[in-house]
Structure formats: structure tokens, C-alpha cells
Amino acid sequence: MVTVRFAPSPTGHLHIGGARTALFNWLFARHNNGKFILRIEDTDRSRSTEEYIESIIEALKWLGLDWDEGPFRQTDRLDIYRKYAYKLLEEEKAYRCYCTPEELEQRRQESLKQGKPPRYDRRCREIKNSLSKPFAIRFKMPFEGETVVNDIVKGKVIFKNSELEDLVILRSDGTPTYNFCVVVDDYEMKITHVIRGEDHLNNTPKQIHIYKALGIEPPQFAHIPMILGPDRARLSKRHGATNVLTYKEEGYLPEAVINFLARLGWSYKDQEIFTKEELIEYFRLEDVGKANAIFNAEKLLWLNSEYIKMTNEKRLFELLKPFLIKDGYIKEEKQIDIEWASKAIRSLKERCRTLKELSHAMRYYLLDYVPIEEKAKEKYITEKTLPLLKEITERLETLQEFSQKNIEKIFIDMVNEKGIKLGDIAQPVRVAITGSTVSPGIYEVLEIVGKEKTLNRLRRIIYAY
């Protein structure tokens, strides 16, 4: 059975790059009816936090990337790693290193200064008798030869063993290091395919030697390209929103984010928009590109607008509620007629690219009075338009059924009778009712706002002039 894992380290929130790695793993597992495991790599105790673990889990749930096993935590499994590490020590495939981190750092700096590769000089490798000093366990890398990685995405990659260093597998405090736990865990969890960022490609030969020393067969590897910021540097906090959950807060739909992430480094014919089912059906690691991709926020925005258009109004309203409450347009406990809300959302959804924008646009449907933009007021609420506003108010007052159709008739009649253009009256009314020069069709807006609020707002602006 195909088994993959997503193994984030909880030293930060789930970022865009990590989310795509998780997505590719998830898609691969679902496509192959395999298993997707979540594993938390928290052996860096000083930087890992509970808060980040929860945040990562929340983000994965929001994206709908469900896992079949886990979350496993490496800090719960320390005995296992120790067991394997000591096994290697006994078999003399690893050795005790008595150098202190301070000494190592100092030597590193010196090597760097002299332009030499900052590699451990293996000075403890030949110490025969154990000393009574604190020690770390280092793995014995071969001095020569080559290691071949047959990567599903990158193809055949050959590394010189002479470039590999004797890495620490168990720290002096007894905790294991990354390159060691991945191997042990991927073996113990029967991972068949390791799908991870390209930043791990250089680690792969080291891990392959650990597999060999442990006498186990390495899994298949697939190293997916990096996601870069617009400046071509690796995506980081400097580039703004990299935390997946901020996209939730900014009003993006999870399926839009998924769709966007899937198309970063992967494609299927000329298709841009995919349902989750389609992604699962079409996704193949062989179709993942080799080149790094730049995060294109504009395209994500476009995709989100497409998803908003495709989403039915009832679901949009549910998604919108937290935004409306936060913006102060509705109260949590207040009941809103769902049919009315649907009508309102329908009028706006093709004009908004995020839920946040949509919420903001809803203000003139929900509030009693809206703030009027100064520029709009100057341009459209004038001596010239005031009589028109008065007249349309009077005409609208007479309406029994305040429907779009009837409202339209009132406008058209007035335009014909007075020999004016529709815009001459529609724009001032729009400003009076929405506070802005931009809105859905004016008849539609008036119907949704309703007779009472419409007349109140018109009278108020006339009175205030």
C-alpha cells in the first residue's frame, strides 16, 4: 500500500510552501488509495511550540487535508531513535564524538574564513576507548564512491560521497537529529514515497547511507520545487502573507487556495480550475515540474473570485458570517432571513474577490445608514441633482410592492418624462443609498435594501444638503 507522510516541524505556522507539500502528499495518497500520515517533527525542543502544532493542524483542517494516522510526535518516540542509534554505535557504524558545540562552531567559522568547506573533521572517529565526557553520536559516512538518488521528479541525481560529512544522529542530550529520525520514522511507519521540498534533496544521500547502515530499503523519493517570492528568493515572512491561516482571515476559500497550490508546479492539460475530486483523479508525481515557481498573489485572487462565483449563496452566507460580525454589520444572535441574504449575496458575488470584500459590500444592505464617500457626494449630490432626488423619492413612496421590476418602471418613466439620462438619476440615488459610486444594478440594490431604508436614506441626504 502506498503510504506517505507530511512531517512539518512546529517552529512556525503552516506556510504556503508547506501546505503545497502537504497537498501533493495528500493528493498522491488519495489518488493511489493509500495512507496519509501526519507526523510532527518536534525534536528541536527549543523552537517547537504547542501553539504552532495547533496552528498547523487547524490550517490542514481548514484546507481539508485529512490524515489517516497521527499526528505522531517525535518527542513521544525518543526511545525508538535511541535504540537505533545505539545499535549503529555497537555495530561501529557510528561513533561517540566528544567535541562540544562551541568548539565545533569555532572551527566552522575558521574553515569558512579560510574558504574551506565547513565540514566536521572527523577527529573523534578513531578514538578507540570511550571517554567519561558527554558525547554525541555521529554517523560514519563513506569517504569515497557515489550515491545515486532516483528521484521521481528530478530523475537520476548523483552525489559524491566525499562531500558527505559524519553527521550527528544523537545529540549529547540524548535527542535525535532530523536526518536520523526521518529515516527511522519513515521506516517504522512503512512510508513508501517521500514527497518533500527540494531543499531536502541534498539530505537524501546522507539518509540513504543511514538506511543502508540500518539494513533497510529506502523509500521512493520525490523532491518538489520550491515556491519563491516575487523577488525570486525563497518565500518567507518578508513576502507578506505566508501563513496559510491568514488567507482564511483575508477571506479566501480553502478550495481556491488548494486549487492555486496544486497548479504551482503541477498542471493538467489547459485546465485551470479543478474540483478536489478532479485533482485526486489527475494528480501524478510524474507531471510535477522541476523548476521553482513564484508565488503569484494576483492569480490566487482571481481563482478565489472564480470560487466565490461558483459557490452557492447559502454556503457563502455561512462563510461570510464571521466577517459580517467582525465588521459590525450584524450581531451574532440576530436572525437574518436566508432568502433575503442569498439575494443580497447573489447581487454582489461576481463583484468581490474575497469574503472580506464581500462582507464590506454588504454594509449597505445591512446597516440602517451608510457613510457617504466625500468625493461621490461632491460629484453627485448637487444643486442640479437635488430636485431629481426629491422627485424620485416621491415617486418611490407611492410603490406598494417595492420590487426590482416596479422600481425600474419608476426610474424609466421619470427618465422619459423629464428627458434625462438614466445615469443622471441612477448615480445620485446610488450615492445616497450605498454611499459610493459603485454597486450592483440600482433597481436590484433598492429592492434588497427595502423601501423603508431606501426612503430614509434619500430623505436624510436631501435634508442634509
Place this chain on the structure above:
RNA sequence: GGUCCCAUCGUCUAGCCAGGUCAAGGACGUAGCCCUCUCAAGGCUAAAGCACGGGUUCAAAUCCCGUUGGGACCGCCA
């Protein structure tokens, strides 16, 4: 510095593995036009790319080599 990866419009990409049907297709963004009560949406059109240099071949975006450019990794971080 060393090692490894990568290279098609500004961006995401199709095409490359199995060279010809590619005077390179789609999408985002940009510009223009149409529609129009505003703004969107929608429709149509346009500008925009095979990094460079060699080689192989009747034929190269596609195969090979080099150059340049970008990225990643070199930790008792993951």
C-alpha cells in the same frame, strides 16, 4: 567557496522523455473594443516568451556540451 537542482510570455504553465504537424498553445495580469445606470461579470482583440553560444541532424523549444542567470544545501535546525 564546495555540492546539488533548475531555465518557454512579467507570472503560472502546455509542448521536451519517443526531434518535423510549434511562423510555440492556455491561464493570471496588462491594453483596447463591445455590453452598460456605476462597478464588476461576460464576449472579442492585442502586446508579450523558447536565456546565450556551440554541436548532433535533412530538421532542435525538444538531444548533447559549455556559458550565463536563478535557487537550494553545506548545524548537537528541520
